Amino acid sequence: MRKLFSATVLMLLTLAVQAQQVIIPAPPSLAASAYLLMDADTGTILVEHEADMVLPPASLTKMMTSYIVSEEIEQGRISEDDMVNISVKAWRKGGSKMFVREGTQVRLEDLKRGVIIQSGNDASIALAEHVAGSEEGFVDIMNQTAAKLGMTNTHFENSTGWPAEGHLTTARDMAILARAVIKDHPDHYAMYSEKYFSYNGINQANRNRLLFRDETVDGLKTGHTEEAGYCLVASAVRRDMRLISVVMGTRSEDARAAETEKLLAYGFRYYQTQSIYDAGDELQRNRVWYGKQEEVVLGVAEDIRLTIPRGAEDALEAQMHIDETIKAPIAAGDELGNLTIDLNGERLVDVPLVALEPVEEAGFFQRLIDAIKLFFLKIFG
Structure with missing residues (x-):
């Protein structure tokens, strides 16, 4: 089971329900094979x-x-x-x-x-x-x-x-x-x-x-x-x-240059490369059970950059799906959930959320206390 967390903490990625879809014209048709x-x-x-x-x-x-x-x-x-x-x-x-x-x-x-x-x-x-x-x-x-x-x-x-x-x-x-x-x-x-x-x-x-x-x-x-x-x-x-x-x-030197110019002009006019997150950025802290620390820092292992229509950054929707119960020991790089980013209903990104730092297992008494807390949490929510 994984618990769904809203990604309101992720800057630039909040989606308004009534956000209008960005309209892009059809690409140019070139005189080329x-x-x-x-x-x-x-x-x-x-x-x-x-x-x-x-x-x-x-x-x-x-x-x-x-x-x-x-x-x-x-x-x-x-x-x-x-x-x-x-x-x-x-x-x-x-x-x-x-x-x-x-x-x-x-x-x-x-x-x-x-x-x-x-x-x-x-x-x-x-x-x-x-x-x-x-x-x-x-x-x-x-x-x-x-x-x-x-x-x-x-x-x-x-x-x-x-x-x-x-x-x-x-x-x-x-x-x-x-x-x-x-x-x-x-x-x-x-x-x-x-x-x-x-x-x-x-x-x-x-x-x-x-x-x-x-x-x-x-x-x-x-x-x-x-x-x-x-x-x-x-x-x-x-x-x-x-x-x-x-x-x-x-058909000619002039034609290959002119047709290339059309393609480049279209791409630069209507699209942008958006940097979303860098590898190692802290995206979330989450509760850890049986650990020497009470929280684990979550992020992504690789940079996330997207090609999107110009002006569409406000229509991006991100969600973090994080394991409901995270238990130590945890090694850096362990997958503890996943991050998804959608644009107008299309899934653009689905990558693991990983631990950015290790969390060592706690001693016996701390683990015992956490076990009791988890027991009552499952019963009483």
Whole structure:
């Protein structure tokens, strides 16, 4: 049995019975094969269309290439100062290039910029060979990493996005990857916002046009092949909210930028990321029986942040469901109930309430006294 406690102690979460539901217009319809808009902080999907349709990713692939390189750097297996050998295979690869020369050595950090900013196929292959010994070995790492991240509809055949049978992904999986790039390696992510990179006397601009027209946009990656069309994964931050947009299969560079702008404008206009509680915040104190202390402090083990319609914070309803009889000993982290948060009848959160501090068992006489008190409490209420 659990006793229901009203969550009036939870700030910003009281619901008036007659509270009006916030009205949000339908999302824009884009001229693209597939698209998706995600809150980068919470992972909430705000807009999606054909988000699980398998499509060729073109150079969006290079987000995975750079993600793995960042992972290897942080694991200490490679360094940004490594001098990377440029093979004939890397030098000969067609398409977009950083213009490295076969038989030379290039600093790894420069190659990473060549992948992210210049979308260099030559730089991608050189990094793949440096990490795994061969591009084929690197592709195996790519697919294992995709599985680990939960990219369930993605399969890579190369490190560049060069057209190949079976080299496919989805808008949803690209959003998952972009979120990992941003959250797992924030220091490395800054490179995605750089507008230009010059190497070997050749200065090239980042193909992400939104970097030049919207100061809130700080990444991520473009892609284009005849089969894939024009694709763009972008991210922007406004008013403490970060959104990730994925647009795949548009007709031109201008179109992929314009359609992305529509998605981002919609998300920022009508939604907000609301910080509710931090892990370790005291939410409630409750009676403990048979303990050295009479109360246990309750809270949540992880931060609670929600993506909600703008202006809907007053329509949130929270309740704490706490075990009716709590007995010592209690260890920190023990689950003693649960916290739920609803919005207009929809359950948004259902997480355990945990003990934030341990409570040791009391001595014999205190336990005896508590046993007598509990006995009469059960009889007389």
